[in-house]
Amino acid sequence: MTTPKSLFEKVWEAHAVRTLANGQTQLLIGTHLIHEVTSPQAFGMLRDLGLKVAMPHRTFATVDHIVPTDQLVEPYRDPLAQAMMDELRRNCAEFGITFFDRATGKQGIVHIVGPEQGITQPGTTIACGDSHTSTHGAFGAVAFGIGTTQIRDVLATQTMALGRLKVRRINVNGRLRPGVYAKDVILHIIRVLGVNGGTGFAYEYGGDVFDRFSMEERMTVCNMSIEGGARAGYVNPDQTTFAYLKGRPYSPAGAAWDEAVIRWKSFASDPGCHYDDVVTIDAASIAPTVTWGINPGQGISIDERVPDPAQAKAVDERSSIEEALAYMKLRPGTPIKGTRIDVAFLGSCTNGRLSDFQEVARFLKGRRVAAGVKAIAVPGSQIVALQCEKLGLDRVFADAGFEWRAAGCSMCLAMNPDKLVGDQLCASSSNRNFKGRQGSPTGRTILMSPLMVAAAAVTGTVADAREVFAVNQN
């Protein structure tokens, strides 16, 4: 009998090329995804060193961060954005890399495009110069966010130097209550384990809840692994994974499909394999969760009050609560529910997929965005946009008073025209609530699930979607 192994170990071993002098592993990266923000400097370094791209056919590009979602025609109003667009086009043409440019109809946020095209597959290694690369782990891939110098390394050698990670299994067992979503699961996990609780780990998510989750829900959770400090996050591949991949443009077909499924299955963690840590969470204990502070671990359930620094156990905790409340302009010990919002943002690589818009549209029909609230709905990819439009969801959002936009990162990070102004407070389905994240140095972000964003949009306040939309009765 061979020793049982985790998916992480199996994928690592299948891709380990050799041990480097410093003890790290030269790890083969099967799939390299690039976008306009972090790759231009890497191509510059490549040129300086006179190197070529080792496997252009395993490198895929898209444009997401800087694209305006309200302007389709080039040149873009922002010349810097246009320059980044041009640079990516030039680099892809020169090095023979597939680019899902806007004209292809397949452009979108890199973490939405990879899965959608069937490029993201189980048992593979993936790297991208973007921290939310962990999203791809939903397929049982080991996926790393990397820096620009490492992008250069992967371009030049299709490998990177990396130390092996530990694996923490996180079981979420039982059933989620109505109105509780994948987003709440990951906000809860980060709240419990902390924003750096995952340092040195890959998170393996499993248990009843993940077994039942769709691929899109798994992606939402894996996406935010990095917010919990984990270097990667994944779910073991199963029938849900294979069903999602079947028939996608880059999925194997015919006889190759059957072989691929057999191979993919073999990567799933073996029963009884070793985990460096195991955490078990009861699904029923998870409530709709919202952040109150300036990192994604500062979350509470919608029924709770924002913390009071006076109650903090440690000095450190007290000062971080004080800092967060001062920035968020929230008063200690007050309920988060009822806090007035200015902007509602639905989108991002966390929650910008078809199912996110479908779920919201189901409840939003016939409702109106509250007066004074700016609400935008931004599909994560052109394909998601098209799917939504075919189903008439764009109408539902527009009728409710949301602006329906073109695909991109939009207000998740403010490298495009979608930005908060002054100290506006945004109910956001994205993944980061850092100071200034959404474009204004004093702008404020409350992270939540898409349906909670819709509830905030229609009431103009942080609200419990279960009450606003009578979710329990549906």
Place this chain on the structure above:
Amino acid sequence: MALAKISSVTGRAVYVPGNDIDTDRIIPARFMKCVTFDGLGEFLFHDVRKNDDGSDKPHPLNEPRFKGATILLSGANFGCGSSREHAPQAIQKHGFRAIVAENFAEIFFGNCTTLGIPCATAARADIARVAAAIEANPATEVVLDVAAQEVRFGGQRITVEVRATARDALVNGRWDAIGELLDGLPAVQSRARALPYLAA
């Protein structure tokens, strides 16, 4: 490509207090609209250093007495957030050669090491001792001895830790992995042949 062997960094230091200083704080995203890293140093910590009208906010990096510091001291979970190398690049382009903090976010740590910026971890109380010394006398010479894993300053010393793989890479001048990775290319090709999804 011969790389410098970074066994120590000597210079003046500046203490930027706070935990969870994230990469958006280090370099706000709007400054990442660039196709080279040149010029990022100017925008380091921009939004906590500058008012909207361009005037200075109170911040250690704005204080003339700490100008020219090459060692950055900070709190816990430094560099959390994005994988953007723009953050360590901004730190390096601003003139910093080393960082000492309670601990570091994973990707940030790796990015720094690859750029030859040692990231040393130390106990909070010890960082506070260094901070107190430079507060009393900003001209204090601070030595981060990567090899010996200690910081020496004004006749005192504290123990720090530089993770073994990073220490080896820095001290032996192999912090930029590209040369070694390129040497491995034949082995990469044979490894790739065993993985059907990599077929052209």
